[in-house]
Amino acid sequence: MDRRRMRVTLVVVCALSIFMISKQSPKINKNNIVDVKPNLEDQFEKEKEFFDGIWKLNNSNTEYYLSLGWFYYDNSSNFLSLTMFQGNWKSDPYWYISAGNLDYNSTEHILTAKIVYKLENGSGKNFNGTLYAKVLNNDSTELEGIVICDGKSVIFKAHAKNKQKEMFTRLYYAFMISVGYLIIIAALAKHFQVIYENSAQAEKTSLFSLGLMEVCELGFALWQLEKSFEGHLDSGIDYILISSFWSFSAFMLIHSKLLPIVFRAQNSNISSFGFYVSSRMTANYQSRFFLLCIIYIIILKLLKNFYYLTMPIVHMIFIPQIITNSLYGYKDSISFRNAGSILLCKLIIALYLFGCPSNFMRYEPNYLLCTNLIIICLGQILVLKYQQFKPRFLVPRKYRPMSYDYFRDESEESNLSRDNDNTCIICMTPLNIPIVHNEPIVNRSKTMHTPCSHRFHQDCLVQWIEIKLECPTCRSRLPVFEG
Template identity: 30%
Template sequence: MLCLFLLQLVAGLSERPQNISELSKMLYGYEYKGKWTSQKMEQQFHYLTVEQGDAYMIFLSNNTQQNSNDVIDRFEFQLLNPKYQELKQVIGMFKLTNYSDSDISFENTSVLNYTTAYKFRRNYYSKENCEIAYTVNVEFQGDNYDKEHAKIKVHMQTHDNSLDSHCDVDILMDLMLDTTNYLLVIIMYCAMSVMICFTQFLCVTKLCKALLENEEDPNKISLFAVGYLTIQDSYICLQNLYEALINYQYFQYFILPAFFYFLLATTCDMKLIWIVWRSRHLEDLFDQQRMRRAITYFFAQFYFSLILYFLLMYFFFTYNWFICLTGMCLLPQIIHNIRLGNNPRFISYFVFGILVPSMLYQLYNRGCPSNLRGLEPSLAFCMIYLSEYLLQIIILYIQYKLGPRSFIPKCFLPKQYNYYRTLNIQEDYEECAICLTSLMDDPFDTEAPTQKLVIKQAMQTPCRHWFHPSCLRSWIDIKMQCPTCRSELPPLLE
C-alpha cells in the first residue's frame, strides 16, 4: 500500500498542469534561456541587425512578497546581440493574459515596454507605444510535466495598429530551463577575491614593517603608485558590495570579499600611504599649521582621484583600451626612479605581491567565458595586458641592476652637476650642515688621523653650501633638496 501511495504521489507530481495556478507553481521565478531568431531581414528594436542571438526570460508576478503560490502574470525577456552584455541588447516585459488550459498557452496583444542599450553607454531608448501580438506556448517533453522538461516557445509580431517603425518585429524564441550552476561560479569568484586580498594584506603589512624598521627607504617608493593601489582596492571593494546588494540571494558570498577589501583599503593601504607621505614632509611635522595644510591638500587630491577613477570605470570599463591604461600601475614607480636618479630598490613583494595581483581581476573579466560581469572574452586583450605588466617589471629590474636612467638617451636626461670641490687647509670653511662637524673631520672617514691628507674633497651645492661627501650623498638618496636652504638640487654627476 505504501509503495502504491508513493507511485501515485510521484505520478501526481508529474501530471499535466490543469490551470494557471499549477503552471505558476512549476514555472514561477525560474530563468529560461535559449535562442531567438528573426523572421525579418530588416533592423528590429533599433539595432538588432543579426538574424539570431541568445535569449533569456523569466516568469514573474506583481506580488513583491515572492510567494510560491503567486500566479504568474508577466514575463521579462532579454535579447542579446550576439551574446555578451557589453554588446547590443533588448530588455522587455509583457503582461500575460488569455491563458488557455487546453494547449497551455497565453495569447494576446499588449503594449511592449522595452529598453535598449549599447556597450553600457547609458543611451537608453524607452518605447511604450509598441503594440505587439504575442503567443507563449509551454510544451513538455514526453510525459515529464516539470520545469526541467518544459519548453517555452514565444512568438512576437507587430500589431497592425503599431505606429512606430522600430516596433516592426517578428521574432521567435525557443527556450529551456537554465541549468547553469551560478552558485559555483560565484563561489569560485569570491574564493579568488579573498585569496588575492589575503596575499596583498600580507605583503602590505610586511612592507609597512620594513619601512618602519628602516629596512627599506620610503623615499624610494612612489607615492602615486601606492595611492593608485589604494584606489584600485577601494574600487574592488565597492564592486563586490554592489554585487552583494543587487544579488540579495548571494549576499553572504559577495559581502565577504567586500569586507576584506574594505579592511585592506582603509587600514593597511592607508597606513602605507601615510608612511610614504610622511617621509616626504619631515620638516612639516614640527609646524602644526603647515602639517594640517599639507594633509588637507593631500587627501583632497586623493579623494578627487578616487571619485574620478570610479566615474571613469563606470563609463569605460567595457573598453579594452581603457583597461589597458589602468594596467600601468608600475609606471609611477618607474618615473619616480628616473626623477630621483639614485640607486632604486626592486622590492619583490611590493611588485609581485601588491601591484601585480590587481591585474588578475581584469584577466578574469576578459579571459573567463563565464565571468560574472558578462564581458566578452578576448585572448588578444589578455596577451596585451600580460605583456604590458611584464614590460613594466622588466624595466623596474633594469633600473635596479643598471641604474634608473640607463635606458634613456643622454640627450633626454637632465643636466648633471659636479658637487666635488677641493679643500685648502689654510682656508676657513663652514661646518657640514648635516653632521655639524668641520669639513676637515669627516665622521665617516675610516683612515687613521696620521694618514689623512692635508688637501681633502668636499661637496658644494649650487646654492654654495658645503657638506661632507658621505653626508650629502646619503641625503640625496632621500631628498633632492639642499639641507640648508631647501632649494632643489640637480642630479649628481657620477
C-alpha cells in the first residue's frame, strides 16, 4: 500500500466518523412519556439511559463504582439494572441486580419494585426484596435510592452519562486504532511484496511468528466486537466496530496472503505435485492454522482473569523469528522498519487499554503489565536490529551450530580445478583460482564452494543467495553465508 492510498483511506475513515457524529439522536425527556396517546404508541421505541454512580452498604462508609441502566417505555413498563462493582473499575468483581415492571409515580418521580433479580458469582435468583429509586431533577439525569435484597441493604446514587463525551472518547479510540492499523497493514503489505518477489526472504520468515500475529489480530478483532455489543456501550458503537474491522483486515492479510507464500517457499517440493494438489495442500494448511488460532483464542478467553500473563505472551510475536534467525544465521529475515512499526503500534494500543486511567472501558490501570509490555516489545525491536549484524549473538559460542565454510585453501582449489569446469555459471566468466592453462581473469572475487561441490564467484553467489537459497546448478538447498 503506497502513501497515497494510506492518506485516502485515512481521510475516508475521518469523514465517516464525522458523519456518524452528526447522526446522533437528541435526548428524549422521560417526563413526556405519559403524554403519549395509546393509538400512537407503536410509533415510539423503547428508550434507555445509562448512569454512572456510587454505591455502598447501609452499614458501611466505603463507596464503590456503580453502572446503572434505565430502560423505559411508559409508566407501567420500566426496567432498572444495577451493576455494582466491588471497586472503582469495571474490571473488578461485581454484583448484578435488576428489576422489571417497576411502578413509576410520575407525580413524585419514584420507581418501586417488590421482586428483584440478583446475579453473583455466575448464579442468579429472584428474591422478594425492595427497590426504591427517586428521580432528583426534572430532566431525569440524577437518581438515588436503596435496594434491599438477600439480607443486604444497598444505597446508591447515580448521574446520567455524558453521551457526547462517551462518544468522543470512542471516536478518539477508533481514530488511534485506524492510524495504528494503517501503519501495521502498510508494514505487512510491504513485507508481502518483498517475499512475493524474493522466495529466499519467504523461506527466512517464521511461520510461528505469523501464527502469533494471526492470533493477536483475530483475538483483538473479536474482543472489540464483543465490547461493541455490551449493554453499557450505548453510544459510539460504530467506532468500536470500525476498530474491529481494521484488526480483522490485518488478520485477513496475514492469513490469505503472507501465510500461503511462506508455506510454499518453505515446502518447495509441493509444486512438483501440480497446481491443483499444491493449492489443496496450502488450503488444508491454512484451515489447520485457523483452527489452531481459534483454539488458542478460546484458551486465552478462559484465562481472561490471568490477562497479566497472557498479554505479554500474545505480544511476543517476533520471538519465533528471533529464534529462527539464531538457529540459521538469518540477518535480514524481516525489515527492521516493518517489525518496529508493528511492535510500536501494538505497544501504544496496549498501553492505552492497560495503562490509561480514562480508557473507554474504564479498566483499572496495570502499570506492572505496561512495564512488562514495554520491555518485551522494545526488547524484540533491539534484538532484531542487532541480529542484522550478528544473528547468533544470543547463542553462546560453544552452543552455536557449525556454520558452513564456503572457501577452500589454495592447494585444495588447485586440485579441484584440474578436472572440473572452472567457469562461474552465474556470470559465465572464469573463476579466480590457480589453474594449469592460462585464461584471462575478469572477476577477481574469491571462489565459493557449495556443499554440492559447485563453484561460483563470491559476489555472484552472495547476490544469488539473497534472492534464493538454492544452488544455481543443481537446485540443492544452500546454507546461509555468514561472511
